[in-house]
Amino acid sequence: MKPSFFKRKELLYAVLSVVPALVLFLVFVYYPLIQTFIYALTDWNGYSQTFNWVGLDNFKKVFMEAENRKVFYNTLYFSCLSILFGSIIQLTIAVICHQKFKGNKLAVTLIYIPAVISPIIVGLTWSSLLQYTGLLNHFLEAWGLGSSVRDWLGDPLIVKNTLIIVNLWQYTGMGMVIFLSGMNSIPKDIHEAAMLDGAVLFRKFRSITLPLLMPFITMNLFIGITGGLKVFELPFVMTNGGPANSSKSVVMSIYENAFQYQRFGVASAIGIVFFLFIAIVTLFQLRVTGRREVEY
Numbered sequence: 001m002k003p004s005f006f007k008r009k010e011l012l013y014a015v016l017s018v019v020p021a022l023v024l025f026l027v028f029v030y031y032p033l034i035q036t037f038i039y040a041l042t043d044w045n046g047y048s049q050t051f052n053w054v055g056l057d058n059f060k061k062v063f064m065e066a067e068n069r070k071v072f073y074n075t076l077y078f079s080c081l082s083i084l085f086g087s088i089i090q091l092t093i094a095v096i097c098h099q100k101f102k103g104n105k106l107a108v109t110l111i112y113i114p115a116v117i118s119p120i121i122v123g124l125t126w127s128s129l130l131q132y133t134g135l136l137n138h139f140l141e142a143w144g145l146g147s148s149v150r151d152w153l154g155d156p157l158i159v160k161n162t163l164i165i166v167n168l169w170q171y172t173g174m175g176m177v178i179f180l181s182g183m184n185s186i187p188k189d190i191h192e193a194a195m196l197d198g199a200v201l202f203r204k205f206r207s208i209t210l211p212l213l214m215p216f217i218t219m220n221l222f223i224g225i226t227g228g229l230k231v232f233e234l235p236f237v238m239t240n241g242g243p244a245n246s247s248k249s250v251v252m253s254i255y256e257n258a259f260q261y262q263r264f265g266v267a268s269a270i271g272i273v274f275f276l277f278i279a280i281v282t283l284f285q286l287r288v289t290g291r292r293e294v295e296y
Helices: 002-039 057-064 066-098 104-116 119-130 135-142 159-185 188-196 201-212 214-229 233-238 250-259 264-291
Strands: none
Touching (some): 002 264, 057 066, 057 264, 066 104, 066 159, 066 214, 066 250, 104 159, 119 135, 119 159, 119 233, 159 214, 201 214, 233 250, 250 264
16 A cells, blocks of 8 residues: 555656646746737737737738748848858867867857857947948958948848858857767767777768767757747847848847737737748758767
């Protein structure tokens, strides 16, 4: 009898310990999600007590309005280039910093510091540097490079690339640390055995280090994809989505539709479509990279 009693007691304690977290999760995650689906089928303006059911009209607007197509393109452009160049730069710096040289810990610390700074602060700081009368253009003129002076935040052709560079500056350290932790977890015996077999640096990296890093590459890509697609702070602070919506992201569009134009129905529809898109992309990424993971 005693073992059965204690098992029931342990089960009761386990259930009671999970219930508060489960209730909070249901209230703050699932309830808003269900409400969002409901609002997406209405013309609710965000403050009135009444609203009309419009069916799938809001979802049609998501795909039919030119501005929505443009912000989706901007977000995909920003995400793809940030992930592509970011992964290459992060992995390269991680390989360099993994080597034992004087000051490598200081270098890792300095590279990582921007990742802990608020994106709002980063945006404000870089805005003052990159505006047309900012420090960067003054520096270029002082060094006789006046032909390189640009309106870095006001030119529709280069503003997205400018934001990508700022984003890379801020988050390169985060990816670098993930890759470094992966390299440090690889047993030294594997590298020593490869060296005895005559593997040179590049072949050792391609055949041993890179395959064993796949779990960390999967993690870094997942963070990069979700973070890049949900970008908001940098374009909001640095350009406010301009010029001519050339740097507006999907999250910015959701914010503006909801709180500036009082189109909560349209904002909810954009959010649902975007949520499904992110879910599909991340699941595909996890499936593809997960297949390439090896154990050691």
